[in-house]
Amino acid sequence: MPAILLLSAAGITAAHAQTTPNASQIPTFSRIVAPIDAAAIPLYPGKAPGSESRKEPEVWDRMNGDRVVRNVTDPTITPVLPAPGKATGTAVVVVAGGGFQFLSLDVEGWPIARWLADHGIAAFVLKYRPNETPGDEAAFSKKMIASFMAAMAGPDKSLPLNEPLATADALQAIKLVRAGAAKWKIDPARVGLMGFSAGAVATREAATVPDVAARPAFIGYIYGPMAATKVPADAPPMFAAIAMDDSLFGKQGFAIVESWRTAGRPVELHAYEKGDHAFGLGRPGTTTTMMMPEFLAWMDSRSLLKPAK
Template sequence: MRKATIWTILVALACPVAAAAQSLAPIEPLADPAAIALPASKGASRSSEVWNMLQAGNPVVRNVTQPTLTPVLPDPAKATGAAVIVAPGGGFLMLSMQTEGFAVAKALADRGIAAFVLKYRLETTPVEGKAFLAAMMERFRSAPNDPAAVLAVRHPDPTADALAALRLVRSRAAEWKVDPARVGLIGFSAGAMTALELVQTVPQAEQPAFFGYVYGPQAVETVPAGAPPMFDAIAFDDPLFRPMTFPIAAAWQRAKRPVELHAYQKGGHGFGGLGAPGTTTTLLLDQFTAWLAMQGFLKKADR
C-alpha cells in the first residue's frame, strides 16, 4: 500500500493525527481521581504514561502499564441497574480517553446506565512524537486488506484487564447499585476487538451480559455457545475495516444469538460515541440504549 494511502487511513482514525503531523507535544494527564487500579504485572506504574492531544478535545494516552477503571454513575433517580464498561480504541498503541471513553460514559450515565471507563494496558510506543506516528503507520498498514488477520492477533493484557473490570463491577454491584447480571461492555475499534476476544475466551459464567462492537473488523468469527447479545455498528465509508458485507453479524445470527447491526452511510472510522456531526452516527448511543431496553436490560432496579 502506498504511503499516501496509509496516511489517509491515519487521518480517519479515532485519534486523528493530521493536526499533530509536525510534533506531538505532551499534555497533562486527564484528572481522574476516581480511577481504581486493576491487577497488573509487577512494576506497573502510571508514571510510564505519555499523554498527547492529537486533535482538539481528543486527548489520548500511551504506554499504559497500570490498568484502571473509573466509575461514572447515574443520578440514583434515573438509575436502571444496568452497567456498561467502556473500552476506548487506538490500535492497542493508544487510547482515545475522551471521545471513546469519558464522553461515552457520561452520555450513558445521563441515560440511567452506570458506566465504567476502562484504561487497559497497551504496547510500548516511542515517547517522541514522530517515531510514534511511524509506529502507528506500520500498525495500520495491512488492516484494510485483511481484517480477518487483524482479528487473528490476540491481545492478552487488554482482554485480562476487561475481565478484571467485569469482575470488579460485579463484586461491588451493591455499592454501585447495579445488577451483576446486567453488566456488559461497549468497545470502539481496538476496544471492540478486546470485547470480542473476551467473549470468545472466557467461560460462559464470566461472559458479559451483552456487548457493543463499534467499528470493529467485520470478518467472520466463531461464536461461542451461549454468546451474549451483540450490537454491531460501523460506517460504510470506514477506511480501516472496509465492511462490504457483515459476516460477524451473520455468524451471530446463524448461531441463533441476538444481534443488531447498524451500518451508517457516512462516519468514517473513529466517529466516537457521540458520532460525527452531520451524520446519523450521532444516533449511536440512542440506538444502543434502545437496543438494551429491547433486550430487557434497562428494567428499573429494585428499590
C-alpha cells in the same frame, strides 16, 4: 507478533495507504501533564500481571487536540454514575479504541460514559493496556505511521486483532464492577461491554472466552473488524454498528454478524451510509448520531433498563 490497527481518527485513512502521508495527514502529538483521576480504581492489587517487563512509563498526549494515553502499565476503571433517581441498574464498561497504540479517551471514553450515565446507565471507563510504544512523540508518530502503512498494504487490508492484555483487562473490569454491584446499585447480571475499534476487538474476545461466568452479559460492538469469528453457542447478545464507508472495515461485509446468527445468538446490526471510522458519539450530518439512542433502545428491548431496586 501482534497485528496493528490504527484509527482513521489519527489522521490517516485507507485511501492514503499506498502513498506517503503529507504533512496535513500526519497526526500531531504533544506531551501533557497526566490528568489526576481521583475516582480511578486499580484493576489489580499491585503490579498488573503481564506488565512486569514493560519499561516505558505512562504517557499522556494531545493528538490533534484530543487527549490520548499510551504505555499504560497500571490499568484502572473510573465510575461515571447516573443520578440516583435515574439509575436503571444496568452497567456498561466503556472500552475506547486507539489501535492498541493508545487510548482515545476524549472521543470514545469519557463522552460515551457521560452519555450513558445521563440515560440511567452506570458507566465505567476502562484504561487498559495497549502495546508498548516509544515514549518520544516524534519516534512514536513515525513508528505508528509505518506500522499503519505496512498493515494496510497487506493482502487483507485490515488485519484481525487479538491483544491478550487488553482482553484480560476488560475481563478484570467486569469482575470488579460485579463485585461492587451493591455499592454502585447495579445488577451484577446486567454488566456489559461497549468497545470501539480496537476496544471492540477486546470486547469480542472477552465475550467469547471459555469461562461463561467471566463474560459480559451483553456487548456493544462499535466499528470493530467485521470478519467472521468463532462464536460459542452461549455467547452474549451483540449490538453491532459500523459506517458503510468505514476506512478500515467497510469492505469486509458483515461476517461477524453472521457468525453470531449461525451460533443462534441474538444480534442486531446498524450499518450507516456515512460516518467513516472512529465516529464516537456520532459524526454531525450523518445518521451515526443515532447510534447511542439505538443502543439504548436495544438495551430497553432486552429488558436491561429496569429501574434499580
